[in-house]
Each structure stands twice: as structure tokens, then as C-alpha cells.
Amino acid sequence: xxxxxxxxxxxxxxxxxxxxxxxxxxxxxxxxxxxxxxxSYRELTGALDGLNVTVCYAMKANDNLAVVRTFxxxxxxxxxxxxxxxxxxxxxxxxxxxxxxxxxxxxxxEMAQAIEAGIWQFNVESEPELVALSEVAGARGAEAVVALxxxxxxxxxxxxxxxxxxxxxxxxxxIERAHEVYRLAASLPGIRPEAVAMHIGSQLTQIEPxxxxxxxxxxxxxxxxxxxxxxxxxxxGGGIGIAYQGETxxxxxxxxxxxxxTVGGLGLELICEPGRSLxxxxxxxxxxxxxxxxxxxxxxxxxxxxxxxIRPALYDAWHDIVPVRAPVPGxxxxxxxxxxxxxxxxxxxxxxxxxxxxxxxxxxxxxxxGAYSAVMASNYNSRPLAPEVLVDGDRFAVVRPRQSVAxxxxxxxxxxxxx
Ligand code: LLP
Numbered sequence: 407x408x409x410x411x412x413x414x415x416x417x418x419x420x421x422x423x424x425x426x427x428x429x430x431x432x433x434x435x436x437x438x439x440x441x442x443x444x445x446s447y448r449e450l451t452g453a454l455d456g457l458n459v460t461v462c463y464a465m466k467a468n469d470n471l472a473v474v475r476t477f478x479x480x481x482x483x484x485x486x487x488x489x490x491x492x493x494x495x496x497x498x499x500x501x502x503x504x505x506x507x508x509x510x511x512x513x514x515x516e517m518a519q520a521i522e523a524g525i526w527q528f529n530v531e532s533e534p535e536l537v538a539l540s541e542v543a544g545a546r547g548a549e550a551v552v553a554l555x556x557x558x559x560x561x562x563x564x565x566x567x568x569x570x571x572x573x574x575x576x577x578x579x580x581i582e583r584a585h586e587v588y589r590l591a592a593s594l595p596g597i598r599p600e601a602v603a604m605h606i607g608s609q610l611t612q613i614e615p616x617x618x619x620x621x622x623x624x625x626x627x628x629x630x631x632x633x634x635x636x637x638x639x640x641x642x643g644g645g646i647g648i649a650y651q652g653e654t655x656x657x658x659x660x661x662x663x664x665x666x667x668t669v670g671g672l673g674l675e676l677i678c679e680p681g682r683s684l685x686x687x688x689x690x691x692x693x694x695x696x697x698x699x700x701x702x703x704x705x706x707x708x709x710x711x712x713x714x715x716i717r718p719a720l721y722d723a724w725h726d727i728v729p730v731r732a733p734v735p736g737x738x739x740x741x742x743x744x745x746x747x748x749x750x751x752x753x754x755x756x757x758x759x760x761x762x763x764x765x766x767x768x769x770x771x772x773x774x775x776g777a778y779s780a781v782m783a784s785n786y787n788s789r790p791l792a793p794e795v796l797v798d799g800d801r802f803a804v805v806r807p808r809q810s811v812a813x814x815x816x817x818x819x820x821x822x823x824x825x
Pocket of ligand 1: 464466467485508509605607608609643644645646679680681682683717721777778
């Protein structure tokens, strides 16, 4: 489902013209479609139908509570990676019993918070973490349900900065050592090693890496079970890619088919942790042109910048950039670099884009900004965080207001020696 479509030349989010949102909320602003999020969730769960699987939405992709609630209402759990995300998931109505807690550097405070909340599962990434969790749980007379995150040494064939399942990456316990660490886990007080977890990377556009990694996990799970370990669940991670620029990522159906074939017959519970594939194409970053500068090369300078959407600067990522008012059919286009106002040359949103003539005040939509966009925003150059808007049919609501300059600069905090 593409929730962002032109009607009579105006770009809409579901049944709401983006120009109306810009007039009410201002720009820049992130605009999300609840309908598109529900559709992608239902497509995935529909494809996985018949498997004993819980979808734990990876909140890091978009942690807006209205977004998390949209999935919670459909029955999703959550994959969290910090005490902050855990608090957000609970506040959005995700039952503690459907929350998995991942990440290489959980602090003891975060572990205690998660034990008190009664989460479902800790995905543990190292022996020192396992020992710390045993101590934190033991001190509370609690038992932490644990998956070891195993690093299957499979190349996800994605961008180097978002590959996680290779030996040289910081994530997980190597598959060769996993069995021995499971035995250690089983011997520690306060630890119940019930599951095996993996996640090989993000924005996967091919199915084969999943196939290899799931097959390795299936072998490991069988070996652990025959060794008497109480394994009852596999956490398959996330990572299904989306089309930013014509990529053809695995469909929910082909993903589900591989899950069925590799791990579906083991009689184990399954978890998957999708983030981007549920929200990425359900959002846009709405911006306005401030100036067009043309001295032989055209620069379109927007009021959105790398602090609002860092993916092009950080990963050389492509996001489609389209005018909110469609050009008249047959209008000439020419190339432009679409940039923000931040004082560095890396502040680009798109280079060499074919765009119609544009003027100051024209509205622009930067597409595929539902995932890893608002969550990665910063106040660089003292730019307040942009608001987030959720559209549902013909309604829209601000689900996070624009940060004010006063909030951003905070109370004056002079050291006492400066009067
Ligand atoms: N599970 C674990 C353990 C993860 O580390 C991640 C993402 C996910 C699930 C969700 O993956 P997804 O389905 O969204 O691909 N900022 C980068 C992406 C970082 C992904 C980090 N881990 C980007 O903008 O491309």
C-alpha cells in the first residue's frame, strides 16, 4: 500500500493533503500513515500465519508512542534496546510479557528495570553481560529468561554500517562458542536460557543470508536440545529491507516461506523483530524550499537538514524527493542538489535529483522517512526537533509537537563561578 499519492496534482497522506498539514503544523515535519503501518504489519503476520510466531516491533526504527501503540493494538510485542525504549513500550501499551530486550551494553540499572517490569526475554550478547544479569536477577530472587544472541557469521550483503552478523562485528556470541556459553548460562543462578536469538543486519535486500543464518540456528537449537538445554524459542531478528530506490527486498511471503522451510518444523516458538519494513515507507519528511540558488549548478535549499534526516549523510542513503504540488505534465525538469541549511557540505538530502522548477515556499516530500529518521534526529546547529504527525484516513494529529527553542536551550545553566 502506498499511502502517499497524488490526487488532482496534490500529494496526499491517505485522505489528507500534505499542504494542509504543512499549513497547520509548519515545516519541517514528519508525517506518518497509520493505515500503511497497519497494512505492512498485517501483510507480515498474514504471511507467517500458521507459525507460532510473535512479531516484536523493533522500536528503534520509530519510537513515537503513537506509532508503537498502533502496533500494540494489533497485538505486536516490542524489541527494545534501552531503558528508555522499555519505558516507552510499556507506556504505549505493549504488555511486558511481549517485550524482548536486546543490545550489547545493557547496564545493571536497565536490567533491574526490565526484571521489575517482568519482560519476556533478555537477548544477551556476551559472557560478562550474562554474569551481570545473573547477579542482578539473583539479588532480586528473580529468574531472567534469556536468549543468547548468536553471531552466525553470515554476510547480510547490506551497507557495512548496518551489517551485524559477521565475525568482525561487535554483536553476539560466535556460533562456535555458543554451545559452551549455553552450558555456562544453564549453570548460573537467576538465568533460564530458553531461546536462541540472531540478527544479521538491516536493510537486507536478498533472502539467501536469512536462509543460511536460519539454517545455522536450527542446527544449533537441535544440538542444544539434545544436550538437555531447555530451548523452546528462536528469535529471528529483523532486517527485511524496503524499496528506497527500486530495490526488490524479500516479500513477506518469501521471508515466511524461508522461515517455514528452515525453522518451521522444529516445534519451537518464534519471534521476529522487524522495524524498517513496518514503518519505513509509511512516512515522509515534509519540508519547504527556503531558497533556490543557481550559479550554473542548481541548489535547492530546504528547511529540513541532516539533523532531521541523517541517513543520506551517514550511509549515502537514497530517499526519493518529490514536490508536493505535482508539476504540470510535460514540464521540463533539471538536476539539483537538495540540501539543508546546516554549515557543512555533508548536509545533503539528495544529490543530482531531477526536479521541476522550484521556488521559495514550495513544499517538498522526502520519502521513506518513517524509519530511522526522527529517531536519529539531533539539535545540531541548535535546530529544534521537528514535529511528528500521524494520519489515519481523513484525520491527522500531532503526535509529538515541535520542540520550542526554549525547550531546546533549556534553563540557563551557568556554572556558579560565572555570574
Ligand atoms: N533487531 C535487532 C537486534 C537490531 O539490531 C535491529 C536493527 C532490528 C531488530 C531491526 O532491524 P530492521 O528490521 O529495522 O532492519 N540506522 C540504520 C539502521 C540500524 C539498524 C540497527 N538494528 C539505518 O538508518 O539504516
